[in-house]
């Protein structure tokens with residue numbers, strides 16, 4: 570597993586000053602879920618979204634690599650029974666690729682823009698194998714040419730050099746729309762620029778009994794760092810030949 574994911578704003582700061590700005594988009598996302606469904610939220614931050622989805626879901630699994638974010642999520646959701654909620658500190662790609670549980674929905678909210686370019690398609694593809702539907706939320710690209718677009722750029726710049734580099738490559742690659750050209754999943758519905766200059770897309774996973782006929786996961790051909798790819802594939806072989 571990657572050691573840790575750490576930003577200066579993780580933990581209490583994120584929970585109090587950043588996550589609340591997502592509430593409008595979280596409400597849109599919640600609308601897309603079916604009542605009583607099982608949900609995987611990768612890159613869950615401090616668990617704010619999970620806390621808002623609990624009444625609609627039968628079970629939620631949330632994972633994040635940031636120690637401080639996971640610490641806050643555990644504290645905030647301490648009263649929720651383990652049968653209903655599972656919280657894990659894990660690298661999202663490693664978790665998803667070797668996970669063997671199937672979910673009704675997988676959620677990836679404001680994560681794609683901050684991970685490396687070569688990991689985005691792999692993550693989306695792997696998510697489409699573990700969930701019937703995927704909700705992807707991120708910045709709308711192109712960003713609006715008004716003060717909101719400017720603020721978003723400044724926020725991303727302030728997050729650190731690597732983070733900003735990834736954000737810029739996300740924008741250059743045409744955001745979620747560009748990613749869907751590489752990973753052609755069917756778009757069931759989408760909302761653009763309704764909340765915080767965001768793009769919310771509900772996608773169809775590759776569920777059903779037709780796994781053998783699917784094209785291989787891009788992890789085999791990707792530019793992923795060699796040691797990372799080897800680790801992920803090794804874990805998959807050890808666990809079970811799943812999904813890909």
Ligand SMILES: C[S@@+](CC[C@H](N)C(=O)[O-])C[C@H]1O[C@@H](n2cnc3c(N)ncnc32)[C@H](O)[C@@H]1O
Pocket residue numbers: 571574575588591611612613614615618632633634635638659660661662677678679680683684
């Ligand atoms: C901008 S926050 C979004 C949090 C939450 N999903 C939301 O919408 O408010 C991105 C989160 O992704 C997590 N993250 C980034 N890379 C990750 C990785 N490789 N594995 C697990 N979590 C990761 C970060 O730690 C952070 O909590």
